[in-house]
Amino acid sequence: MWWADLTKVNGAGAILTESNLSMANLTGAELSEVNLSNANLNEAKLAGARLIRANLSKAYLYGTDLTEADLTGAILTSARLEWVNFHKADLTEANLLMVSVTSADLTGARLVGAKSDKFDIIKMIADQEYQYSLEKYQLLLEITRRYRFENNNFPTELANKIGEDLIHFTVGSLALSRLY
Secondary structure: OOOOEOOOEOOOOOOOOOOOOOOOOOOEEEEEOOOOOOEEEEOOOOOOOOOOOEEEOOOEEEEEEEEOOOOOOOOOOOOEEEEEEOOOOOOOOOOEEEEEEEEEEEEEEEOOEEOOOHHHHHHHHHHHHHHHHHHHHHHHHHHHHHHHHHOOOHHHHHHHHHHHHHHHHHHHHHHHHHHO
């Protein structure tokens, strides 16, 4: 399938182990739960593709374009990622353990809950989780203010939940500060 135009193809659940999809155009493709382990995706275009829970373990991705791709829960264990564009890609809860990374662009990529053993990626994950916690905390404070203003009272259960979230945010902030 070298150099194939598979734009917006639906290959969800397909078994494409050891496939050669180098230079293939898979822009906007539906590839959720596809098995691409040991596949050659060098210079493939996967911008906007859905690779939810896809298996990309030991895959070769050199110059691959994954701009705005959804890789939620994807397995990239031991994948070779060289000059890969992950710009604004969603890597939430992706497994990035033992990946070989060379000059990958992760600008704007979502990495919350992702697993990695590479310090640069771990730092990005921690930064994003901290930012997510901060936004959640700010939202909870706003809800609290509005509720108190509108109802003049505050349920104990909701107060306890906000207190728990505040403790998690504070502990997370302390852990993050020790990374730097």
